[in-house]
Amino acid sequence: MISNRALNITPSITIDISSKINELKANNIDIINLSIGEPNFNVPKKATDYGIKSLNENRTTYDLVSGLKELRTEIKKKLQIENNIIVDEDNIVVSSGAKHAITNSFMALINPNDEVLIPKPYWVSYPETIKLLGGIPKFLETFKENSFKITKEILKNNISENTKALIICNPSNPTGAIYNKDELKEILDFCLENNIYIISDEIYESIDFSNNFTSLASLNDKAMDMVITINGFSKSFAMTGLRIGYSVSNKHIASYISKIQGHLVSHPSLVSQYIATGALKYCKEDNKNMVMEYKKRRDIAIKILKDHNIFEYIKPEGAFYIFINISKLKKYIKYDDSFSKAFCNDILDKIKVGVVPGIAFGNDDYIRISLASDPIDLENGLEKIHKYSKDILGKS
Ligand code: PMP
Ligand code: GLU
Numbered sequence: 301m302i303s304n305r306a307l308n309i310t311p312s313i314t315i316d317i318s319s320k321i322n323e324l325k326a327n328n329i330d331i332i333n334l335s336i337g338e339p340n341f342n343v344p345k346k347a348t349d350y351g352i353k354s355l356n357e358n359r360t361t362y363d364l365v366s367g368l369k370e371l372r373t374e375i376k377k378k379l380q381i382e383n384n385i386i387v388d389e390d391n392i393v394v395s396s397g398a399k400h401a402i403t404n405s406f407m408a409l410i411n412p413n414d415e416v417l418i419p420k421p422y423w424v425s426y427p428e429t430i431k432l433l434g435g436i437p438k439f440l441e442t443f444k445e446n447s448f449k450i451t452k453e454i455l456k457n458n459i460s461e462n463t464k465a466l467i468i469c470n471p472s473n474p475t476g477a478i479y480n481k482d483e484l485k486e487i488l489d490f491c492l493e494n495n496i497y498i499i500s501d502e503i504y505e506s507i508d509f510s511n512n513f514t515s516l517a518s519l520n521d522k523a524m525d526m527v528i529t530i531n532g533f534s535k536s537f538a539m540t541g542l543r544i545g546y547s548v549s550n551k552h553i554a555s556y557i558s559k560i561q562g563h564l565v566s567h568p569s570l571v572s573q574y575i576a577t578g579a580l581k582y583c584k585e586d587n588k589n590m591v592m593e594y595k596k597r598r599d600i601a602i603k604i605l606k607d608h609n610i611f612e613y614i615k616p617e618g619a620f621y622i623f624i625n626i627s628k629l630k631k632y633i634k635y636d637d638s639f640s641k642a643f644c645n646d647i648l649d650k651i652k653v654g655v656v657p658g659i660a661f662g663n664d665d666y667i668r669i670s671l672a673s674d675p676i677d678l679e680n681g682l683e684k685i686h687k688y689s690k691d692i693l694g695k696s
Contacts, residue, residue, distance in 0.1 A: 312425060335655055336656075343537060348578070350581070361570075367392065367568065368570070370577050371394055374580035376391075387548060390554060394545075395568055396545070397534065401546055402467075407557075415462045416464060421472075440454050441454070448477060452490045455487065467499040468498060468500055468516070476614060480514075505536075544575075594672070597678055598616055601678060622671065623658070623661075626689070632692045639664050640658040644667060656670075
């Protein structure tokens, strides 16, 4: 009865874990939630005011499929000033979250049996979205010594005549690594030479602790031929539930993305688009304050990890996650299919701390904690995980 396409995908582990935690909380069980990447900030007031104003003016009818002209004009200005990407409104399609922008982009590019290169560890929804469209995820093994970043060599060893695209997450969810300009140039040049499209997921771009971020599409004039940039408002303006993201591509691709979107959702919710417009117009300071807070939390978490000195981890340069290697505990935890899942279930059950198993990102030796959580929870949760781990290691 159910399509093979639907049968073939697994649910989102990040969303699943967070729903499970919320259910436990609803039953009055006190859980420290370090799982989902959901900012614990409110949407900036001037942004919501802009949305409320649009409702009071009854701006609630159907609008342009590619998104409000006013919002795309603000995005265009932002791209020019902050990303050094010079485009106009017709290059931009506003969608219902970055997730949707990624899906639209793959829909515009992928034919059945096309291969899409996915560096490991990857964000949980990339492979499933590609599979839904009949594409084939081709996973790229990377090395922790290089913060799990891909290189030209890795690409060279993994392409085939069916390679259509590469998806890259920069800054990375789950590692927080950021590619520097030279690393990006190497990847871009290789893909341009080999006719490989790049979906550059830059949703965490503003959360950059080391001032190291560069947009891939800004690197040279040819980049726009092959690069689709993905961004959104969930992380930069704490607007997760309002579901606004966007893609930036050449106009040819953008016209197809828009055509697809027109049939699927017409356009994203108008009031959310107005709130996003208000965020870009008036709320840059709010974004800066949130990023400063994430950096503080990153430093607190790294200090705890350093002081206990049990686990290896990637020190995040951006985004709001820490990817922690828990493989030391592997021989002490009973598991069937996945060690990291068993570990996460165990700590949720025994010490009431929720984190995401690395298997969600294709690496079973790791867990991911979120810095988007309450800072007191972050400290307590990390301390509890260390105590739990020391107990296990001490007993053995
Ligand atoms: N890309 C990455 C790397 C993410 O972590 C997320 C999760 N929010 C998304 C895309 C999707 O974001 P949105 O909420 O805008 O759909
Ligand atoms: N992207 C966030 C995360 O990785 C939110 C959950 C999701 O959209 O998968 O936790």
